[in-house]
Amino acid sequence: MSETMSIEEYLRQGGVLTSPDNAPPRYRGEVLRLMASFVDSELAGAAGFADIINDAPGIKERIATARIVLEKTDHAGRVLDVMGTFGADVERYAVHHAWNARLARDADIGAARQGGDMRLSVFHYPLQGWVDAVVLNVLMGMATVIQLRELTHVSYQPLAEIFREILPREAHHTALGVEALERIVGDEGSRRAALESVGYWRPRVAASFGLAGSARYEMLKRLGLRHRPNEALLSEWQTTLDGQLAALNLN
C-alpha cells in the first residue's frame, strides 16, 4: 500500500471528498451538475405546487401543500448553499429562472432538459388542478425517495449529509400525497380522474430516471456519484408504485 494515490483512484475505490479544494475539474463539473439538477427540480416542483394551494379542497390539504412548497424550497436552498461553496452565485441562481414556467400539457420532450435550467423533464409539464397535482406528487414523490436514497451515498460528503437530512422529509411529502389520494379515490368520479392522471404522469415520471444503459452512469459511478444504474432504480419504482396503486384501487 503506497502512502498516496490519485484522487481518481481514491474515488474509484469508494473514497469520500470533503471540500471543493479536493475536487478535480471533471468531478467538480459532475457534482455541480447533479446539484443544479436537484435544486432546479425542487424549485420547479415547489413553484408548480404553489399554484395548487388554491385548488386544495380543505384546510388540511392547504397546509399539506403549503408545507410541501416550503420544504422543497428549503431543500433547494440547502443544496444551493453547497453549490455556493464551489463558487456559484447563490442569490442570483435562486431567481435566475422562472421556476413556474411550464410547457404545453401535450408537449413531448422525453427526458430532455429544456431551456436554461436543469430540472428533470417531468417538471416542465403543467399541473391540471388538485387531483392531477396529488397524483404527480405521489408518483414523483415515490421516485424522489428512490432517487434521493441513491444520492445519500454520493462521494461528496457535505452533499451526502444534506441528502440524508432531506430524505425523511421528502418521504413525508409522499405520505401526505398518499393520504390525499386515499380521500380522492373514495369518490368514483374523482377516482376516474385520478386514474387518467396516473396514465398521463407515469411515463413522464419514468423518464426522470434517465436512459437505460446510460454511458454517463459508468463515469458517474467511477466518481462515486452513482451506485445503482438507472434501470435498477426505475424497476424498483415500478414495483413499489404497482403495489401502491393496487392498494388505492388505481391499477
Next chain:
Amino acid sequence: MARFHSLQVTEIRQDTRDAVVVTLTPQEQDRGIFDFTQGQYLTFRRSFDGEELRRSYSICSGRHEGTLRVGIKRVEGGCFSTWANEELRVGDTMEAMPPMGAFFTPIEPEAAKNYLAFAGGSGVTPILSIIKTTLASEPRSHFTLVYANRQIGSIMFREELDDLKNIYLGRLAILHVLESESQDIDLFAGRVDAEKCTALFKHWIDIEAADMAFICGPEPMMLAVAAALRGHGMRDEQIKFELFASSQPGRARRKAESVAAAERGIACEATVTLDGATRVFSMPKQGQSLLEAALENRMDAPYACKAGVCSTCRAKVLEGEAEMEVNHALEDYEVRQGYVLTCQSYPLSDRIVVSYDQ
C-alpha cells in the same frame, strides 16, 4: 462570496522538525467572522512570483481556547508550506477566508459518547481541535485516537496530546502506530491498514460501543479505515472524513494573459446582446472568457456555476467563432445551433457576435 481578511501572526511555534503551529489574531471587527467550529480549516492566499496560490490548513485549537491556531507541515516541494515554515515571522500578516468545513458533529454537553479518531501525520490537526473541544464541552464523553506516523520525531502535537491525556484522565486514549520504528508490541508498528484495524478492533477498541468516527489522513488510510469501520457495523452517517488537505497540491489558477495577448495584437472585437441592449468591446482571445469579458464591461450577464455545468450562462454565437473548453451541460444539438457556455468560451475569430437573448 467569501472574502479574504487580514490576520496577524502573533506566535510561531516549531512543533516538529518540519511543522509549525501558527497563532493568528483577527482584526477587532473580524473577530466574529473567525469564530470557528472545531475541525474547520482556513484557506490562505499569497502571491508567489506573481502567481496567487491558495492553500487550506486546519485549525488545531479548541473552540474554548479563545485563540486561532493552525498547524502547517512542510510538504516536499510545497511553495506555501515551505514559506510558512522558513520565512513567516511574528508580526507578519496572512490573508485568510473565514473558517470553512464540516468535519465536526454538534457538541451536546449532556451526551456521553464514545468517539474514535484516526489520524495520519498532519491529519491530526483538525482532530486535535475536535478532541480538545469535545473533552472540554462534553464532560461525559470519551475519545480514542489512533495516530499513524512514520517515526517518533514526526509526531505532531506529541506533548500537547500527552498533556491532554493527563488533564482528561481516563477519557482520552491514544494509540501511536509508527511505521519505521520498532515497537514493543507489533500491533503498534507498521501502517494503519485493514489488517491493523481488525487487530485493533479485536483487543484495543470496542468498535460496537463507538458512536462516531473521524478520519483524516492520506487517501489509502482513509479507504482502509472506512472499509474496516463499515465492516464492523458502523453506518455512513457515523463516519466523518476530512481528506488530508496538505497532500493535495492545489491547482494554480489559469493565468490571465490579457496583457500579453494585447501586445501580440490578438484581441477580438466582441458584440454582445443582453436584455435587448448591445455593447461592443475589445477583449483578449486568451485568458478571459466571454462571460468574464461581458461582466467586466458591466453587462449583467447571467451565470451560476462558472464551471460549464449549469448552463445559466448560455448564449448564442451569431457571427464568428468561439472555443468552449468544458461543456457538461449543452446537448450536441444545441452546440450545433451555435449555443455556447460563455463561462467556458474563448473567441477564436477577430470579431464575434453573441446574444444572451436567443
